[in-house]
Amino acid sequence: MNGLLSLALQGAGQSFWFPEQASTVAGRIDAVFYFILWVSIISFVGVVGVTLWFAWKYRARPGHSAVKTSSHDNTLEVTWTIIPTILVAGMFWVGFKGFLDLRNAPEGSYQVNVTAQKWSWEFQYPNGHLSPELHSWVGQPTRLLMTSTDVLHSLYIPSFRVKQDVVPGRYTSLWWEATKPGVYNLFCTEYCGDQHSAMITKCVVHESKEAFDAWMEKDADIIGNSPSLVAAGETLYNRKGCTQCHLTTAETLKGPGFLVLSKAWADGKALPLDGGGSVMPDENYVRESILVPGAKIRDGFKGVNMPAYQGRIKDDELGAISLYIQSLATDGN
Missing domain, CATH: 2.60.40.420 (Cupredoxins -  blue copper proteins)
Known part of the structure; x- marks a missing residue:
């Protein structure tokens, strides 16, 4: 067992199967993997090799008759039961010990x-x-x-x-x-x-x-470290998850494209809502749509289920995002 673990630890430094190790637990995880891998390889080669050799050695040939053999062998059966049990128990132990260690973070984490x-x-x-x-x-x-x-x-x-x-x-x-x-x-x-x-x-x-x-x-101070509020709004757009559903063009991803909103805002045109009615795009609409997305759902976008950002975004950040959306219609788009 110790010899196999040593072989596994040597293999753990390789990078063929895994990316680089960058944590204190990475080497131990790799050691378990290589331990199981080598046990499996050796077992597979051994079992298949012996099976093929027996199949060739005792193949049917002219002039040879079948030899009567015993129905079982206690020594053989005990051997092929105990050895795999020890190996599987070893796999379980090293894996379970690592699992327990990963469940409990050290004090001061x-x-x-x-x-x-x-x-x-x-x-x-x-x-x-x-x-x-x-x-x-x-x-x-x-x-x-x-x-x-x-x-x-x-x-x-x-x-x-x-x-x-x-x-x-x-x-x-x-x-x-x-x-x-x-x-x-x-x-x-x-x-x-x-x-x-x-x-x-x-x-x-x-x-x-x-x-x-x-x-x-x-x-922590995106607005203070940005050259302008519009630039801060663009940074927030990229960092708050907006890019997953909203493009800054007229195209739609999961949610409506921001360019459509920006142009309607600039032209003073109302946007149709799901179920009838309309809304004038302005700062209040943008704010409400971010904090309470289900309050006014644009026509054609029911069921998108945008997460609410109430309590997760500051007022000045909301203002910066509004300015960024406004700027899209005047940036040559």
Whole structure:
């Protein structure tokens, strides 16, 4: 068993099956994988090899008659029962031990709250700051407390070897400790609708707590760090999940294109609503549509089910997004 685990640990450093290891648990996860892989390969080759050799050696040939053999052999049967049992028990033990370790985050872990929704991620830090990307720093155990606003999702960071379902109506969690700075892919691995493949973001690991704090200070003030409110609105459009459903052209994705709204706003034309009636596009309409999306649904877009941003966006950010939408009609579109 120890020899196989040593072989597995040697294989864990390879990159053929996996991306680079970037967390403290990655090597252990890879070791379990390689342990099971090598046991399976050796078992497969051994069983198939012996079967083929016996099939050739004892094949039917002219002049040979069948030899009477015993119906069973206790030693053989005990052997092929005990050895696989030991191997399977070993696989279970190393896997279960790793599972238990991954369930309990170390004391002093940095907690980030995660909200999954079709089709974007939102990460909330202890100071209340929201980000569409996950940030942490090297050497800091990080715990994610996760929930979903709509359907089942699953958060997966391949380089950290961590994955956990994100379930509506309840909390799930996972943790890791990054070992090297970098930008790593973060995926949803549970099919969640026709834009599932777009539910990808980044996990950014900073070199130090100081670098993380510097990012936080800059990122928390989008408006203050933007050259104009329109530019801030564009940044917010890209970061708040708007891009998953709304284009800045007249084309539709899941929701209406913002250019249609912008031109109607500039021309003072009302937009038809689902079920009859109309609405004049202005700052109040944009604000209401973001905070309470179901209040006034545009004609042809019933059933889109946009998530509500009440309590998740600031007033000055709403104003910046309104200005950005207004600017689309005057930017040569």
